[in-house]
Amino acid sequence: MNSVVPPLLDIRGLTVEFVMPGEILLAVDQINMTIQPGKTLALLGESGSGKSVTALAMMGLLPTAGFISAGDIIFDGADLTSYSNAAMRSVRGSRIGMVFQEPMTSLDPVMTVGKQITEALPRENRRASRKSVREQGVQLLSQMGIPEPQRRFDEFPHQLSGGMKQRVMIAIALAGEPELLIADEPTTALDVTTQAQILDLLKQLQKERNMAMLLVTHDFGIAAQMADQVTVMRRGQIVESASAQDFFQAPQHPYSQQLFAALPSLSKRGKPLFESLYAIPVAQPESSETTTPTDKPLLEVSGLQVLFKQRSAGLFRERETLYAVDGVSFSLNPGETLAIVGESGCGKSTVIKSVLQLLRPDSGSVVFDDIELTGRSQRQLRPLRRNLQVVFQDPYSSLNPRMRVTDIIQEGMIAQKIGGNRSQREERVNQLLEDVGLDISARERYPHEFSGGQRQRIGIARALAVEPQLLLLDEPTSALDLSVQAQILDLLRQLQHAHGLTYIFVTHDLSVVEYFADRVAVMYLGRIVEEGPAVELMTRPAHPYTQALLLAAPAIEVAQEKGEPTPHLLGEPPSPIHRPSGCHFHPRCFQAQPICSLDYPQAVEISIQHRANCHFPLETETS
Amino acid sequence: MLGQPALLISDYLIWSICLIGGISLAIGLRNPLQRQRWRMILSTPSAMASAIILLTYLAIALLDSVHFRPLLPQDEATTNGSIEANSEQPNSTVTYAASEISLLDLLLSNIRKAEERSYSAPLAIYAFSKESLVTAAGTTRAYPRLLYGGADLENPALHRSDIVNRTLTGLGLSLILVIPIFLLFRRRSRRSPTLSAGNQTPAWRTAFMTIAGLLIIGSVATQLADHYHLLGTEKVGQDVLYLGLKSIRTGVLIGALTLLIMLPLALVLGTAAGYFGGWIDDAVQYLYTTLSSIPGVLLIAAAVLSVNLYLDQNLSEVTSLHQRADLRLLLLTGILGLTGWIGLCRLLRAESLKLRELDYVTAARAFGVVDARILIRHLLPNLGHIVLITIVIDFSGLVLAEAVLSYVGVGVDPSMISWGNMINSARLELAREPLVWWSLATAFIFMFTLVLCANLFADAVRDAFDPRLRGKQ
Structure with missing residues (x-):
């Protein structure tokens, strides 16, 4: 590191564990990372990689089952892990702001937008006259690019669209003028065109306020657009950490490379995305x-x-x-x-x-x-x-949780009166499971025992059962x-x-x-x-x-x-x-x-x- | 052969409910997810204790639901009004009593037959009120000795020590049973690992404590009840403990039968309204908004009173006292059921509205699966948790409702032993001086235990099955 500026945030050997009934789960395993003032670090990873838990641990907002078992979170020279709850409150909001993924549930539906924003203002600002507090709130709204901020100030969350709500969420996070903004998948719930607007807004605000940002995301494109530094997490560990330029030109770790290979794009048409020993070899089809x-x-x-x-x-x-x-x-x-x-x-x-x-x-x-x-x-x-x-789309609601996989796949055959008798149908279920790349032992199990991808395979097998x-x-x-x-x-x-x-x-x-x-x-x-x-x-x-x-x-x-x-x-x-x-x-x-x-x-x-x-x-x- | 079986209609019903409940539980337990949930329930100490106490109540209710006409000894047959059973064999006449008794009555014949003349306090040997006694010295006003309570106690001064002795005997006897059970449980809990992933162990310790507690109470109570009226006697001299125990069947029956009636109604109407929507939904909603806008107690009172009138006019000769009381009980459960299905129906309608939009239902429709099959295969199993949670919560409410209705006078037949009737008669007892508190206390303790256990168990069931609460533990 040739930078003389001390990092704003320095995480050293952070380990977070969750107490589950009967076991202890290692969610984050000795990770190290630093964020320089005014820079953006993108924390990339798939679901369950521990990236959101890291963000919550920094805010001191871990769920009751989770606790930091080792490591330091040094923010501007002070170790946040040693802070009491009361001390954390003075950091949260005023020095570290956070934006969550789901704008629909992050706002209180019975409070006006203005009330929720002014609540997040620093205490000394809040003490001012009602009029000036209101002005501050309206100004924040207009900074977020919300049209007619005077009117919006008195509206309730349900009167706003998803993109507007996310802008309000950002306004709340920035009300205390934090030095670090943690954005946990801030655009995942939004449409592409809205997402682009929100990302633009974040970029602009960051430049104006010289604010550091930790961007938690699963999207390579967003990371490429926003980040100065990229850190890739997998199963609670950091597998790669590099500057954005280096990372997107030549990822080093095999896992990162595998993820890059899995990105669908125009140039990969007709080629498999996921190189795996288990992939069923299929003759390359003519275009x-x-x-x-x-x-x-x-x-x-x-x-x-x-x-x-x-x-x-x-x-x-x-x-x-x-x-x-x-x-x-x-x-x-x-x-x-x-x-x-x-x-x-x-x-x-x-x-x-x-x-x-x-x-x-x-x-x-x-x-x-x-x-x-x-x-x-x-x-x-x-x-x-x-x-x-x-x-x-949703692998969780598309399979009846009370039915065994074999019954799920056979349902269509029974309804369409095809597939012969019971044993012939069972035979066909085996064949279908093999076709979609699942083990035959899956037959007698229930949907909750499978991961999202496996459930989707079951859903495909169910559809194929009637030979559409x-x-x-x-x-x-x-x-x-x-x-x-x-x-x-x-x-x-x-x-x-x-x-x-x-x-x-x-x-x-x-x-x-x-x-x-x-x-x-x-x-x-x-x-x-x-x-x-x-x-x-x-x-x-x-x-x-x-x-x-x-x-x-x-x-x-x-x-x-x-x-x-x-x-x-x-x-x-x-x-x-x-x-x-x-x-x-x-x-x-x-x-x-x-x-x-x-x-x-x-x-x-x-x-x-x-x-x-x-x-x-x-x-x-x-x- | 104890006598001639004479099962009442409610007997058949309660046994078949148990059978249906057992079978559906067994089917549900085939799904590993369900199994895990039940294990979770039983790993909660309060739920384990409640489950054991509830099962004890159920066992008593089931014992009390096997009725028969007991065989009468030859000499009694001529004096009592009896039924000639085998009239074609005159030389070996077997005669049965006119009124049915249950297995529980048989077990409790000691205290059932120990009828005093009137009130007596718990464990007393003297009657509660003075009577004129004719002795050698002339007529005096004194508290007479009871006919049964402590009758074999020669010296009244030994009353207290006799009670202590019998209590200790009961404790000692119970240990004979408790110790082997303790060893059994210790082996059991040693064998199952204490902390294994996602596999909660049932609360064996609590189970043992509860069973031991029940055994000790039971054993001491048996020892004392053999010679005394453990909980006193009521106005006409019946043992209050006996009344309390007999009331269990009434309470359980009211709870279970009412659920049996409201369940199909709520299930059919609720799922149909939610799944099909349109005019069916409108009709069902109209029906239940209309019904729920009529004051419940008023509706029940009107129905019970008119039905009673009909029964009195038409069935008084044909049936025995027991059968008539039984019919009235069935009618009460029917009326409670007809007024009680609305809450569950609403819940089921809302859930069906949600479920029918789920992808697996859409997938089934895309296969051309017929509606009836979708309802049975996809909707019903996924409504199970709501039904289960509602059943256990409503059960305690219904037991309490019986007490309230009987107290008001529109509940079960006055001749039927129930907590409501006990409380109803306690109204006058509490107005006496000195006051007679034990009837009310007994009804209270028995009912309180049942309702508390049902509620605790319901809490655990809800925690385990309600998807909205999942992940919060």
Whole structure:
């Protein structure tokens, strides 16, 4: 270390243990790290690596079962581990601020935003007149980039959007003007475009206040964008610690390298992400983009519309209508993967449910293999259901905790009356478990005995049990860690080639899309705004919204040219009840013209199979 | 052969509830997660102690639920009103008593038959009030000796030492049982490791202490009750301990049967409303909001009174006193059940609303699994914890409700022995001077123990099964 400035935070040999019934769990194992004033340290790691526990230990906020068993946390020359609770309170908030992951639960729903902010002001500031306290709060809000701070000051948390709440959380954390800000996954619960805004805000605030930051994250892109130093944790230990530049150019530790390999990206298309001895070797398929457009489409969706009637606010007021899906059309050839991309609330999961006829569309048609699915009774649909199956996002709610794995997988076979008698079905369960890379002994066990990734495999096996042709994947990897996501993506690719499956892959993660999909449909407020071949669309987006999404996704490559701010989309998606007139995107669009607020644009052919609904499609090349 | 079996309807019901409960517990325990939860419950000392005491109560209630008509000795047969059983064999006439008694009655025949003339205090040898006694010296007003309480005690001066002696004998006898049990438990707790990961050991120490305590109390009580009225006698001279023990069946029966009636109602209506939604939901909600807006006690009182009138007019000749009381009890549980399902139904509806949106239910629908099967395979098992928690919490409430209703006079049949009736008669006893406190005290102690144990056990069950509380331990 050639720096003469003493570090603001110096953690030496910190060990945190948890007392569990019957055992003692080592959560953090002798870690060392330092943060210089005004710099950002990114603490990278997968779930359970001990990164959040480290952050909580620094704040003295460990849950009752946890305790620091060894090590020092030296903050500005004083050892925080020796502080009493009362002494810690004087450090917390005023010298070290913290922002949590979940903005929805971190704010008190019965207190106004202003009250919660002014509560966090330093004591001497709080003693001032009511008016000046209010002014300070309003000023903080406006510094956070919250429009109309005077009005927002008196609002309650439920009146704010997720991004706004996170801004308020940051305002609270910064009210005491701390020298160190701990941000524990500050943007994980937010959409990509909102995430970009929050990260910009944090960067700007850090520069203004010369504040040090400990950024706990699992996202390599965020770390690359924000950090000066990177520390990688795994199972409570630090495996690598380096400057951001060195780390992102050449990670040293095999674990870091493995994580880098697991990052899906355009350049890795068609190659496995997770190199492992256990990976099932599959013959490299010829490029999947060879599917010729002459193929008869397997699924054709046209003019799909799903409306939700809201409960009316008053007796005589008209019921408001939410356009969850509005005029969505696409077709899908056998063996193809279509990715549906969009931010939360854009209606992508609703598309899946209405294709499956679990949600009856209000209009439009869904034709599967020349059979119209809409308007059929449940009884008529039953035999058709085996062809379309679904895999869900949340591996914890997608398996019934009271059923054994074998019963879970057999359920579909029994309902569809296939798979023969009991012993034949058991046989098939064994085969399926093997296909998805699980041990046969898993059969008799219950879901809680499995990890998230294993549960997702069980979910896939359950869907495959009825030999579907089309698999609808509803964010199948977004609840999983990076390395597990890589394994699941590899598995899905293998299964696609082994069984000739067709996928609809719903996601918000663009890196997964560019790695995995053949074609992409981008949705905004219930409509597809752009559709086209994955590579073309990701490299040359025609719709401004697609471009904004691509820019907002934190990319590792940006690390080199840091400092130059990228223009990010402002604001947040409007409510699908009160959609802007004309092109729904026009209020946020940088090139909006008067016509955009009048007419919804017709689809414009950019190239073969590439269409965009925009009056002024982009022609410039990004990437 | 003790006599002719004459099971009452409630006997059949209580035994079948136990059977159903046992079977569903056995099925539930096949799931390792469930097994772990039950182990967690039993590792809580208070829950272990409560479970053992509750099982004791249940055992007494079950013993009291095997009714039969006892065989009458030949000479008594002619004098008592009896039923001719085997009339086609006149030379070997077997006769049975007209009224049913239970196995418990048989076990307690000593204190059941020891009827005094009126009140006597606990462990007394003299009656509670003075009577005119004719002695050699003439008629005097004095406290007469009791007919049974301490009857074989020649010298009244030895009363106190006799009680001490018998207590010590009881303690000594109980040790004969307690010591082998102690050794058994010590081996048991040695064998199971004290700290193993995620595998809580049942609270064996508490279990031993509770069982030992129960044995000691039981043994001492047996010794004393054989010769005295341990808890005194009531107005017509019946032993209060006997009444207290007999009331257990009534309390347990009210709790269990009512649950049996409200469970299916709440389950069917609650899950249907939550899962199907739409007009079914509207109808069920309408039903329970209407029902819950009628004052509960009023509804129960009206129903009980009108049913009683009907019973009096139509069934008075056909049935025995016992059977009539039994019918009234069943009706009371029915009415309590019909008014009591609303709370559980609400909970189940809310939970079903949540469950039907879960992915595994969606997955089942995507397979084309029929609704009935989804309800049985996916919803019901995942509602189990709510049902279980509600059952154990409501049980104690129902035992208390019986007491309140009987006290008001709309509860069980006045001829039926129950804590409510005991408390009802205690109303007058407390107004006397000197006051008769033991009836009320007995009812209180028996009921308090049951309700306290049920509540403690309910707490442990809730801790183990409520997902919202998980992770807070």
